[in-house]
């Protein structure tokens with residue numbers, strides 16, 4: 660289990676699912692389930708990351724019903740405003756009381772051509788507006804098979820965090836999401852997840868010293884209710900970034916409470 664100093668963060672990335680009607684239903688179901696278990700316990704946080712069009716609805720539900728969940732977004736633009744048709748700024752997200760913003764998810768790196776430089780600029784924007792970035796890193800299957808996984812992941816971490824202060828790094832979350840494990844049903848073994856999360860922490864400490872080591876490191880990729888507890892039991896796994904299984908209230912509630 661992660662150190663009490665760092666705490667655990669379980670995040671549900673809804674991806675391009677749940678219009679605002681469906682989002683409201685899901686958040687109400689989740690809220691009722693978590694409440695029936697006494698809420699989210701001390702030392703643990705849970706965030707949900709709906710699509711942009713459902714953010715305001717979920718924000719209102721969370722705030723008016725005191726739902727024990729934090730609001731998250733899936734992406735943002737690096738600039739605060741301007742002629743960027745179709746984009747959403749970090750400033751706009753902060754106004755909705757968004758707490759966590761996913762930056763550089765592999766699906767955006769892959770399908771939208773997001774570069775390490777763009778991801779870094781998004782992290783800047785998120786921090787500038789008082790939110791916390793969840794920076795996604797991870798290798799694809801070919802890179803793993805060639806033995807390049809650690810090099811790739813450390814490189815992505817360095818690209819997002821080099822030359823930052825330990826305070827900035829400590830405010831961030833890094834999600835290790837091996838691309839071959841996303842949406843495939845093939846989860847990394849707990850030992851593989853632990854090994855890479857430890858590499859990531861070591862890279863952060865190398866950048867800004869021991870104080871940077873309190874940044875939380877999540878694992879993501881085919882997390883389900885039945886493998887969550889084993890992953891969370893690893894000393895360097897401080898949380899989970901959940902895709903498909905976060906769209907079902909019961910399964911996600913089980914993951915949020917896994918291992919307790």
Ligand code: 13P
Pocket residue numbers: 672764836840841842843844879880881882900901902903904
């Ligand atoms: P799955 O849990 O559906 O594999 O997705 C993982 C993910 O990409 C979360 O960001």
